Amino acid sequence: RMFFIPMVNPDGYRYNYQTNPSGGGMWRKNRRNNGGGEFGVDPNRNYAYQWGRDEEGSSSSTWSEVYRGPAPFSEPETQAVRDFLESGRRVELAFNYHTSGDLLLYSWSYEDGAYTPDDSLFDAYGAQLTSLNGYTYGTSPDVLYKVNGGSDDWMYGEQTTKPKILAFTPEVGHFGFWPPASQIIPQADENLEMNLWLAQLAGRSSTAQESPEMPPGTFALAPATPNPFRGGTRLAFTLPAGGAVELAVYDVLGRRVAVLADGPHAAGRHVVAFEAGALPAGVYVARLTTGGQTVSRPLTIVR
DSSP states (O other): OOOOOOOSOHHHHHHHHHHOTTSOOOOOSOOOEEETTEEOOOGGGOSSTTTTSOSSSSBSOTTSTTBOOSSTTOSHHHHHHHHHHTSSOOOOEEEOOBOSSSEEEESOOSSTTOOOTTHHHHHHHHHHHTTTTOOEEEEHHHHSOOOSSOHHHHHHHOOSSSOOOEEEEEEOOSSOSSOOGGGHHHHHHHHHHHHHHHHHHTTOSTTOOOOOOOOTTSOEEOOOBSSSBSSEEEEEEEESSOEEEEEEEEOTTSOEEEEEEEEEEOSEEEEEEEEOTTOOSEEEEEEEEETTEEEEEEEEEOO
16 A cells, blocks of 8 residues: 655645745745744654754754754644554655755764664665666765754654654755746656655565465465565465466566576476575566466565
8 A cells, every 4th residue: 555645744835835836935844933933843853753863953943944843743744744654554665755956865864974774775775766867865964964853764763653664755856945836747757767666665675574475376476585685585486387487587677687487387386596696786576477477576685
């Protein structure tokens, strides 16, 4: 399943629309009345994980564009996201869309030189997700700046009230926070393939555990075990009847990089090994074909 939250900051959006209906608005906060003529909390500084760690990744000043609010989850917008994800839904991956910069960011965001235990997986996914739109990928401090109290770090780092989520922030386009309306379709187009790849990866992250068992008498290809992997993995498939079979691995450009099975196979269950060798990190597709039927499974190589 896929879940969509169309907008996390509706009153900030509305304010930009009122002040700059043709684009160009730069208001990034909500419209909380902070008193003294100051308004707004930056929702992406209001999440609980590492909230208020320092004054560089967020600010305690109510006038600042990155004001973090009086307390973690003080804002109804971040409360809504928290409650949605802590309600028992099993979310594996997430995109938290922002503007701008032609970037794809991931955790950790709160400190220079800090990397998650899943950094190699983030890196492999980042390379794959940006392979067509050319966005620069990496941790926020590495490619942009430090953020504390951000959505990505909370989604990944909070693992008590909910499972961890491999969360990314696409920083879309290079026309500022509020691009002109003429850029809506072009910017959507440049992220279309990235969204499709995220959908393909869903359920294949390091948090997902799928059973390789398949009902007998079916044509099926089980998820690779392990997946993601570094050196090698195993794939199992079942055939309802004997016949010629091809099981091959393809890269994202559709090039065949390995053939794991090719020829006649009896009905039943078969297991083959796939050694990644010198193949670069990234996402691949294992495709099983027989008798005009085809089934595929994604593979992720990490280094």
